[in-house]
Amino acid sequence: MTIQPNSIEGRDRAYHLHSYTNAKALERDGALAIERGEGIYVYDASGKRYIEGMAGLWSVAVGFGEQRLVEAARRQLETLPYYHTFSARTHGPAVDLAEKLIRMAPVPMSKAYFTNSGSEANDTAIKMIWYRSNALGKPEKKKIISRIKGYHGVTLASASLTGLPNNHRSFDLPLPGIFHTNCPHFRAFAQEGEDEAAFVARCAADLEALIEREGAETIAAFIGEPVMGAGGVIVPPAGYWQAIQAVLKKHDILLIADEVICGFGRTGEMFGTTTMGLEPDIITVSKQLSSSYQPISALLINDRVYQPIAEESGRIGTFGHGYTGSGHPVAAAVALENLAIIEERNLLGNVQALAPLFQSRFKALESHPLAIEARGIGLIGALELAPREGFATGQLGPKLAAVMQENGLFSRAIGDSLALCPPLIITEQQVGAMFDIFEASLDQFQAQLKVA
The missing domain is CATH 3.40.640.10 (Type I PLP-dependent aspartate aminotransferase-like (Major domain))
Structure with missing residues (x-):
């Protein structure tokens, strides 16, 4: 994507030093500009919707756009x-x-x-x-x-x-x-x-x-x-x-x-x-x-x-x-x-009600050929990818996170572990949709690795 100098992405690249970011890569590729949020979703400047699977930075319990x-x-x-x-x-x-x-x-x-x-x-x-x-x-x-x-x-x-x-x-x-x-x-x-x-x-x-x-x-x-x-x-x-x-x-x-x-x-x-x-x-x-x-x-x-x-x-x-x-x-x-x-709103009760589904969906991903371990508790979890020949430790995680982002889900790559920590307001249907994207992204990433 070509970044226009006067766009938010262009001005960001020109003036803004980011946290937890490769500054040289940002100079080359620019940042993704998020424009608004609603519930468990955020939208970028082009209008594309993402499930914010990390609740921002492990933090937006009540979701985005809460008017109260x-x-x-x-x-x-x-x-x-x-x-x-x-x-x-x-x-x-x-x-x-x-x-x-x-x-x-x-x-x-x-x-x-x-x-x-x-x-x-x-x-x-x-x-x-x-x-x-x-x-x-x-x-x-x-x-x-x-x-x-x-x-x-x-x-x-x-x-x-x-x-x-x-x-x-x-x-x-x-x-x-x-x-x-x-x-x-x-x-x-x-x-x-x-x-x-x-x-x-x-x-x-x-x-x-x-x-x-x-x-x-x-x-x-x-x-x-x-x-x-x-x-x-x-x-x-x-x-x-x-x-x-x-x-x-x-x-x-x-x-x-x-x-x-x-x-x-x-x-x-x-x-x-x-x-x-x-x-x-x-x-x-x-x-x-x-x-x-x-x-x-x-x-x-x-x-x-x-x-x-x-x-x-x-x-x-x-x-x-x-x-x-x-x-x-x-x-x-x-x-x-x-x-x-x-x-x-008894969000604690919502966590307790959805945790078995959330953790079972993580555990099911552990059997994927790319995975080595699923772990978590409540509404927080991670899937760790197995080491792979030709990739240094920590290289696979960000690549899978990029596939997931393209498919409309924000996770966080912690080395070769992909974490999820969604807003506490998430519903059963939304948990299912989030893990459907996760699973499809794993399959897509596996196909890419085979081609490579």
Whole structure:
């Protein structure tokens, strides 16, 4: 397709540096311009319709074009379009949302702190933990343990937590004091003859060995997603989180649950923490909090975390941290309305009702000649392609994603895994249509490979 210089695609190519994009390839090929959205669908500038199988970026729970969220933003813009939460000032939407989140929390929490993205939330969690360690007179207790293939964001600190190579390469990351332990992907990382129970035991033993090697007195926290998202939709084996938490409790190490993808219904429970039996000290949320209609995220902290921070701020005279947009009134108002929709329309019930179909359609694709593994839970899943001679690891996934896009379905290629994470409003018929495209695209891609 020829890109006209004055078109949106042409001007995008001339002026816009994209996230998670090959900039040189974009110079050559340009970007796909999305013009509008409705329900589970989005439409490009030519009018072509796509099923948004990734809910944008794992996030648009209530679908596109939800007028109640538009009206919530409009009402708040007319009343108080902006105010901050610095210097002991507040406003109704921030208070209402903080109260709502603390009451919704899957385990007892004390306070909500607002940020603007999952990356900022996890970055702030690190700062809070360091601040707390100093307050407790343990200045050496600062190290954080994350996991290989974990995803926690892209700021300097949160990208260091992330356990994916392309978030570190050429950025001089990770920062010192961040460590990565085993990824709980049984098929990929189990040793020969190892069953799931033995694999779980080894993951816990390796974590404990890392703690003992570094010194438990130097390690402040462990962070993990209940179910890994951007690392490839990795559901840990039974007993994994119980084994990991036992090690953390033994060594007095805080647990941060990154619920940025799992939170607000994705796994079939309101929080992945409940699904996986976690007892975190900090929970970070974003994405489905506002269905990404507005940028907002939050940390929920328990009293064990809050009290030392409060004491230290009293000693210093302030908690010297914050963002201009923390608790933004418009974003908070939209988040409150979004949560109301999730509850009133019983979208959690919709996830529970459709998850068996969704997961069975994924599992059926596992028998395709190109596939090696299907995995998922609730309304999130991925199909991993088998290695193929002549293709380097990570080359097949994007090629299949391009075929799926041409056929009207947006997925996400995570290496050679193709992920789906549709809006929670999806219907049974739409689930069927989505997987019909997925299956047809696999067959079409297989035919292309044979020709090649």
